[in-house]
Amino acid sequence: MTEGMRKLTLDRTLDLEARHLHDESRITQLMENLRRAEDRLSQLSEYLDGEGIEVRWEDEAGTSQAGTSRGRGSQGRTSEGGAAPPRRSRRTRGSFV
Numbered sequence: 001m002t003e004g005m006r007k008l009t010l011d012r013t014l015d016l017e018a019r020h021l022h023d024e025s026r027i028t029q030l031m032e033n034l035r036r037a038e039d040r041l042s043q044l045s046e047y048l049d050g051e052g053i054e055v056r057w058e059d060e061a062g063t064s065q066a067g068t069s070r071g072r073g074s075q076g077r078t079s080e081g082g083a084a085p086p087r088r089s090r091r092t093r094g095s096f097v
Contacts, residue, residue: 001009048055058064 045055056064
């Protein structure tokens, strides 16, 4: 292998490593953003429960869900136990529809 080929191989290896590190950093940032969004959604759910506001939404499968967190039991929850995010909603007369 010539010196030029070694340099090119090293440059490509370093470039791939830099991309990998950037991807890992981006994944970490996205996970942190997701945790913050889940925390905010949980806080919003608790607030709406306290106000007695009914929430309606469709899950990813298109199944309608409704109720307050206290009243819906396992409906509207993901298998991991977190609140399912609203897919489409607009506020009307004290509820999200």
